[in-house]
Amino acid sequence: MIGRRLNLWTTLRILALAALVLVWCYPFAWLISASLKGQQEIFSKGLNLIPEELLIENYMRAWGAAGFDNYMLNTALVTIGTVVLVVFHSALSGYVLGRFQFIGRNLVVGVLAATLVVPVGLTIIPIVDFASALGLTSSRLGIILALSGSGQAAAILLYAGYFRGLPNELAESAQLDGAGFFRTFFSVMLPLAGPVTATVSVLTFLTAWNSFLIPLVFTFGSPELRTLPVGMLAFVGSNETDWSGMAAAATISLLPVVVFFFFMQRYFVEGIAGAVKQ
Amino acid sequence: MNKQRKNSIVARLWTDRWIYIFLLPTVALIGTFTVYPVVASVWYSLLDWNGFGDPGAFIGLDNYRDLWNDPLFWNSFKNTLVFLVFAVPLRVGLALVLAVILNGVFPFVRLFRTGIFLPVVTTAAIVGVVMRYILDPTGGPINFAILETGIVDQPVNFLGSASLALYSAVGIWVWKWLGITVIYWMAALQTIPRDVYEAAELDGANAVQKFFRVTLPILTPFTLIITLITVIEATNVFDLMLTLTGGGPFYSTEVIDIFVYRHAFTSNIPRLGYASAAAIFFAAAVTLVAAVQIFLVTRIRKWRKL
Numbered sequence: 001m002i003g004r005r006l007n008l009w010t011t012l013r014i015l016a017l018a019a020l021v022l023v024w025c026y027p028f029a030w031l032i033s034a035s036l037k038g039q040q041e042i043f044s045k046g047l048n049l050i051p052e053e054l055l056i057e058n059y060m061r062a063w064g065a066a067g068f069d070n071y072m073l074n075t076a077l078v079t080i081g082t083v084v085l086v087v088f089h090s091a092l093s094g095y096v097l098g099r100f101q102f103i104g105r106n107l108v109v110g111v112l113a114a115t116l117v118v119p120v121g122l123t124i125i126p127i128v129d130f131a132s133a134l135g136l137t138s139s140r141l142g143i144i145l146a147l148s149g150s151g152q153a154a155a156i157l158l159y160a161g162y163f164r165g166l167p168n169e170l171a172e173s174a175q176l177d178g179a180g181f182f183r184t185f186f187s188v189m190l191p192l193a194g195p196v197t198a199t200v201s202v203l204t205f206l207t208a209w210n211s212f213l214i215p216l217v218f219t220f221g222s223p224e225l226r227t228l229p230v231g232m233l234a235f236v237g238s239n240e241t242d243w244s245g246m247a248a249a250a251t252i253s254l255l256p257v258v259v260f261f262f263f264m265q266r267y268f269v270e271g272i273a274g275a276v277k278q
Numbered sequence: 279m280n281k282q283r284k285n286s287i288v289a290r291l292w293t294d295r296w297i298y299i300f301l302l303p304t305v306a307l308i309g310t311f312t313v314y315p316v317v318a319s320v321w322y323s324l325l326d327w328n329g330f331g332d333p334g335a336f337i338g339l340d341n342y343r344d345l346w347n348d349p350l351f352w353n354s355f356k357n358t359l360v361f362l363v364f365a366v367p368l369r370v371g372l373a374l375v376l377a378v379i380l381n382g383v384f385p386f387v388r389l390f391r392t393g394i395f396l397p398v399v400t401t402a403a404i405v406g407v408v409m410r411y412i413l414d415p416t417g418g419p420i421n422f423a424i425l426e427t428g429i430v431d432q433p434v435n436f437l438g439s440a441s442l443a444l445y446s447a448v449g450i451w452v453w454k455w456l457g458i459t460v461i462y463w464m465a466a467l468q469t470i471p472r473d474v475y476e477a478a479e480l481d482g483a484n485a486v487q488k489f490f491r492v493t494l495p496i497l498t499p500f501t502l503i504i505t506l507i508t509v510i511e512a513t514n515v516f517d518l519m520l521t522l523t524g525g526g527p528f529y530s531t532e533v534i535d536i537f538v539y540r541h542a543f544t545s546n547i548p549r550l551g552y553a554s555a556a557a558i559f560f561a562a563a564v565t566l567v568a569a570v571q572i573f574l575v576t577r578i579r580k581w582r583k584l
Contacts, residue, residue, distance in 0.1 A: 010384045017379065018386070021393035024453070027405075027412055028396065030419050034411075043417045047426070085307075093304035096297045103291060108301065115312045117510055117568060121535040122557040125322060125542050125550055126315035132330050149311025156304060181296035212403035212517040217543060229403035233521055236407050243411060250408050254400050261399040265392065268399075269461055 028254075035059065035247035042243050058248035062235075066245065068252050070224065071231035074140065075209060075253075078227060081144035082208035083201050086152050090200060091193065094159020095185055099171075112153040120213055123150060128217050138222040146214045151207075155200045162196040163189065195267075202260075202267040209257045228253035323555035329548050341555035351556060353529055354537035357444060358513060358560070361533060365448045366508050370501070373456055377463030378489070395457035402454065406521025409450050413437055440530035443523055447531055451518060459508060466500035467493070502575045506568060513564055534560045 033049040034042050035058055041051065062068045096102070097109060127146055128137060136142030166189065174188045190197075215227040226234065232253060236246055261268065291298070323341055327334030345351045380391055397405065412418050415433035424430055436446040470493065478492050516535040519525065525532035525540065532540070534556065541553035 013379060014384065014386060017390045021390050025393050025396055026419075027408065028400075030412060031408055047419055047422050089303035089307055092300040096300045100294070100297055102294045102297045103287070108305070111313060112308070115308060117565070118312055118316055119510075119513055119535070119557070119561055119564065120516060121538040122319050122561045123312060123315035124538075125554055125557075126318035127311055129318075129322075129330055129550075130310065130314070145307065146311050149307035149309075151312070152304075152308065185300075206399055210399075210401040210403075210517075212401070212521075213539075220543070229401050229517070229521075232404050232407050236410070243417065246407070246411060250404050253404050257399055257401065258396070261396075262392075269395075 035251045058244040062249035071228045075227040079208040082147045085148040086204045090155040098160035098163035199267045202264045319554045325551035327551040354532045358533045369452045373459035397454045398457040402517035403521045406518045
């Protein structure tokens with residue numbers, strides 16, 4: 001009896017969720033479909049998602065002629081650089097904030113917590129002013145530095161929380177073996193923090209890949225350094241009627257991050273769920 | 279004696295030198311690109327400053343006075359508030375409903391979670407561009423669909439109509455980010471021990487009573503934190519809004535960040551001091567709201583412990 005009632009509830013739940021998820025993911029299905037259709041077909045076939053024949057030339061147009069090969073390279077370099085730099089600096093500071101008491105610690109923690117609520121509109125003008133004074137606008141390094149220095153407090157707090165939980169015996173035995181502060185961190189502590197490094201890398205990868213304002217304002221004077229979203233805006237600005245080219249370009253831009261997410265889902269979900277529990 | 283104390287502080291700083299060396303990269307990066315900009319913005323907001331590289335002229339509080347009399351500033355302030363008022367409850371509420379439904383073990387549950395989550399990982403600025411086409415009145419699939427069902431007899435101009443565009447943006451934003459709030463709620467739901475529900479069942483509570491009398495009260499502190507996070511995120515809609523509407527039509531979707539961006543980066547004569555003043559003014563308002571919320575969270579926590 002009870003089993004049957006549960007089944008009815010479960011079936012209803014599955015049907016409702018299936019309908020919702022179909023609606024939810026429809027824009028992406030439409031996007032992929034439009035990227036494989038001819039210009040006329042997008043309008044004439046309306047809601048039919050299956051293309052008559054697969055047109056790869058839309059992708060060739062976006063990739064080569066519209067410069068998305070170059071945008072992809074820029075995005076990849078900026079993303080990798082940002083992930084490496086964020087892991088490096090947040091692991092170091094997370095370690096000392098999580099395990100040691102020192103003069104100025106509360107100040108650092110307080111300032112970091114406050115940076116969690118700083119809006120981008122407030123920081124962007126001084127960032128551009130400062131970066132252009134140093135010649136860092138129109139440079140990938142400048143974008144990487146600016147991304148690594150804005151809004152990374154969550155990564156630091158994740159590391160700090162993890163290092164705090166590691167047993168003292170590990171550090172003590174390393175010190176008995178003659179390891180100094182530096183060696184204790186790099187050969188004992190950091191390798192143990194693998195799970196956090198994975199979470200921080202995945203979260204930073206997504207924010208860096210998806211970042212828009214900083215790459216946008218840093219590349220005003222240098223179109224060859226545009227990242228994918230900045231290039232996308234420029235592309236539709238000058239080719240507004242090229243629907244299939246737009247769809248191919250958007251698919252190219254979103255595919256890496258979606259594939260990455262499917263493989264790294266676990267770390268991502270753990271990261272954000274952990275953040276709210278803290 | 280004073281000298282001795284001073285020496286001991288210096289000695290302590292020296293023993294801890296490695297700690298400070300480890301902090302150096304973070305302090306340099308966050309200091310340069312987050313802390314310094316906030317402080318610098320306060321100074322910039324007092325300048326008449328017409329472009330990067332130009333020296334600004336100190337004009338005191340004139341920028342703030344101009345803002346006060348600028349109807350477009352108040353328009354963007356209002357748009358941001360309208361966005362918050364509609365988008366935040368919608369996202370927090372819908373996500374709670376979905377989290378309750380998704381919180382269990384049944385076939386395809388992982389697939390459903392991933393599906394709801396998919397828009398979250400995509401690039402907001404690209405989604406903004408794509409949605410211009412999806413919502414297009416002449417060739418977009420949404421208008422195809424609603425015309426076919428016969429709900430409307432002419433296409434709806436979701437983004438081109440000044441009375442509708444902001445609400446369309448709310449809908450897209452909620453769709454884009456709902457998955458992350460669902461995860462927050464699921465994390466919160468998992469903190470509720472099973473035996474609380476068992477006790478309620480023994481007392482004869484049904485599913486609805488269990489939700490309203492057990493689940494919701496336990497979730498109250500989470501509700502405040504999740505709402506706070508969502509409010510902060512709802513004030514950061516630059517990427518989506520710039521690519522979706524650019525603030526138009528007729529400034530109807532110009533939120534504060536777009537107002538700042540327009541004055542600083544896209545107008546013929548940039549007004550960097552004026553843009554900074556707008557950012558400071560708005561940040562002060564948000565901080566005030568956040569402070570009230572945090573105050574409420576701590577009050578409720580204290581009150582529950584009594």
